[in-house]
Each structure stands twice: as structure tokens, then as C-alpha cells.
Amino acid sequence: MVCFCFLVDQTRKVRRSKPAAGICSRCGGGASVADMKTCTRFCYVPFYWKSWRAIMCTFCGAVLKSYH
Numbered sequence: 001m002v003c004f005c006f007l008v009d010q011t012r013k014v015r016r017s018k019p020a021a022g023i024c025s026r027c028g029g030g031a032s033v034a035d036m037k038t039c040t041r042f043c044y045v046p047f048y049w050k051s052w053r054a055i056m057c058t059f060c061g062a063v064l065k066s067y068h
């Protein structure tokens with residue numbers, strides 16, 4: 001099932017975000033509350049979506065906290 005790995009990919013999109021209290025532990029940048037959408041694709045055809053909310057860094061994009 002080696003080729004399976006090459007056919008499946010995941011894209012992560014930020015649908016909207018707004019500033020939040022807190023700073024990034026990695027780079028010290030500002031944090032924001034973001035509504036995320038993760039899309040899993042198989043052979044470039046989306047077959048699974050997941051919406052979730054996370055606190056993430058606006059500067060480096062690190063996810064500081066997530067709410068699933």
C-alpha cells in the first residue's frame with residue numbers, strides 16, 4: 001500500500017480569523033482564533049471535510065490550541 005500515501009493529501013484552510021489574547025510560544029507572534037477547515041483528498045478528489053476551531057499564530061502559523 002505504498003502508493004496509497006502518494007494519492008492521499010490533506011489541505012488546511014483558514015476560513016476566517018480574529019485576533020485573540022496570547023502569544024505564540026514558538027516565535028512570540030500574535031495569536032488569533034481561526035475557524036479551520038481540513039479537507040482530505042484522494043486522487044485530488046475531496047472525500048472528507050472537517051471544520052474545527054483553533055488558536056493559531058498569525059506570524060508562523062503554528063497551532064497553539066485546537067478545539068475539536
Ligand SMILES: [Zn+2]
Nearest residue numbers: 024027057060
Ligand atoms: Zn508563531
